[in-house]
Amino acid sequence: MSVPGLKPSAAFFSFLRANLVQLPASNVSSSASTPLLYPSSSLSLPPLGPSSLATMTSAQDEPPFTPDPLDSIPALxxxxxxxGPDRAAALKLVADSIAQQRQLAAKAVIYHPITIAVYVLVLAIASQFLYKSTSDIPLIVTTCAGITMTLLVGVRAGTNEYINLAEAFNxxxxxxxxxxxxxxxxxxxxxxxxxxxxxxxxxxxxxxxxxxxxxxxxxxxxxxxxxxxxxxxxxxxxxxxxxxxxxxxxxxxxxxxxxxxxxxxxxxxxxxxxxxxxxxxxxxxxxxxxxxxxxxxxxxxxxxxxxx
The missing domain is CATH 3.40.630.30 (Gcn5-related N-acetyltransferase (GNAT))
Structure with missing residues (x-):
């Protein structure tokens, strides 16, 4: 029993096989994706060129010079x-230390328990004297701020002598x-x-x-x-x-x-x-x-x- 359409296909494959047999093996080209199933002398690897690592100089092998960060730190x-200039600079440091005593003295006065007690007492007396109604609250706040500023000005004046001592130091x-x-x-x-x-x-x-x-x-x-x-x-x-x-x-x-x-x-x-x-x-x-x-x-x- 024959299947229609198979005879022409068989004749085509027979013709193709006869032509391939007649061609020499060297003339049969293969696509890049087709593996070679037999050794071929016509294919050879390109000669190896000099390696890029072999051409690098010794300077290229070493990392770039980076200075030690500790070298930039001056010695004490x-x-x-x-x-004269060095002694004058030293005397200026001493004079600055005398002037800085003003800050310590001011803190000692402001945070002393007696100062805090007197300050609170004055604020309480002023508030008691001024308060008549809620409309007096702004006046009380302003008065308390004035009392606070008066205290700070008094402390500043009382410790100003340290500035005079620093200026007189020579x-x-x-x-x-x-x-x-x-x-x-x-x-x-x-x-x-x-x-x-x-x-x-x-x-x-x-x-x-x-x-x-x-x-x-x-x-x-x-x-x-x-x-x-x-x-x-x-x-x-x-x-x-x-x-x-x-x-x-x-x-x-x-x-x-x-x-x-x-x-x-x-x-x-x-x-x-x-x-x-x-x-x-x-x-x-x-x-x-x-x-x-x-x-x-x-x-x-x-x-x-x-x-x-």
Whole structure:
């Protein structure tokens, strides 16, 4: 039995097969998607060129130079200051510390319990006296604001003496009765002076400015810290401790290990312009400074020596 349409197809495939047999194998092209089922010598890989990695220079192998960020941080040095500009900068720091005492004094007055009690009492009396009806509330608010402003102006006027003390501070503070200059120690960070300490050397058995007798060697004595301050933004970073360490070293270098060192009774920040009841904060700071110096003395050579 024959299926119509199959005979022409069989004749077509027979004709196609006869033609393919007659063609040489090299003339039969294959599409790129048809795999080669037999080895062919006509196909060859292109020669390998030089690798891009082989042509890279040694400079290309190394990462670009990046400077160490720590190299840009200036060193902190603490030593005696000898030039005029440096000593002037140190004195300015001390003067600034005197002026800054005004802020501490103002806070001591405003937040003192007596001040708060008096302030509340005055507000209560004024309110009681002025209040008659609800229409008096704006007047009471205005009056209370005026009382508050009066208090602040009074505090400002009462602490203004610290500004006068800062403006009067000058190089004469460095001279003793014999005309000898105190030692000015400074902490330098970069190009600026960020800490200052003024040290006075007093020798035993001699005037402050008199020379010791020949052959007496180091006679002993006392080193007096007459000023000690650090810029506000650098406080708490150990700069003040370095200043005290340098003061102790210089005192023992000049007077021997038996020398005492302490804060002078009349140091640059010792002046109190308010009644004693408002000076608690200042006294606390003096105690903390004395403790800091005591710690430095204990931690350095000869730390068992007495402190004045």
């Amino acid at each position: 040095t603490t030593k005696p200051l000898t030039t 190089t004469s503070f460095l001279e003793n009765d014999d005309g000898e200059q105190d030692i000015v120690i400074g902490s330098r960070y970069g190009e600026g002076i960020i800490g200052a300490l003024i040290l006075r050397i007093e020798r035993n058995g001699h005037g402050s400015g008199k020379k010791k007798s020949k052959g007496s060697g180091k006679t002993g004595g006392t080193g007096l810290v007459r000023a000690w301050t650090v810029k506000q933004r650098y406080r708490g970073a150990g700069v003040g401790t370095e200043l005290l360490e340098e003061a102790v070293r210089l005192t023992r270098e000049k007077l021997g290990n038996s020398a005492e060192i302490g804060f002078a009774a009349e140091h640059a920040n010792s002046k109190m312009v308010l009644p004693e009841m408002f000076n608690r904060g200042f006294r606390k700071r003096e105690v903390m400074a004395a403790m800091a110096l005591e710690a430095v003395i204990v931690n350095t050579a000869g730390g068992n020596k007495k402190k004045r």
